[in-house]
Amino acid sequence: MSSPPFITDSGDDGHWQQQVVCPICRDKNQHVIPQAFDTDGDDNGKAWDGRGDLYRIPFWGECGHNWHLCLGFHKGETFIYAEKIDVTQAPAPLKAFLNQLWEEGES
Numbered sequence: 001m002s003s004p005p006f007i008t009d010s011g012d013d014g015h016w017q018q019q020v021v022c023p024i025c026r027d028k029n030q031h032v033i034p035q036a037f038d039t040d041g042d043d044n045g046k047a048w049d050g051r052g053d054l055y056r057i058p059f060w061g062e063c064g065h066n067w068h069l070c071l072g073f074h075k076g077e078t079f080i081y082a083e084k085i086d087v088t089q090a091p092a093p094l095k096a097f098l099n100q101l102w103e104e105g106e107s
């Protein structure tokens, strides 16, 4: 079984073995962005193709990419994937966080 594009084997053991990497460029310096989950029960296909909720955990990478680790629930099963964040479509608090983060990095 191959690893998903956002996981790599760090070469270490235990809790340190599976490491999150950027799904776009595989950079290892990825930061979780604190974010309240904005889910309201079974969404019936609004947030993703499944009937259940989609939980998006936002990340920013030192590589310059922003992305979500997504957990989608559908009929008793949960699927995991990554998607690039479209900042123009992001919820206001996430958009503000990312805009401030990258503006500070440019100064």
Ligand SMILES: [Zn+2]
Binding pocket: 022, 023, 024, 025, 026, 027, 061, 063, 064, 065
């Ligand atoms: Zn990247």
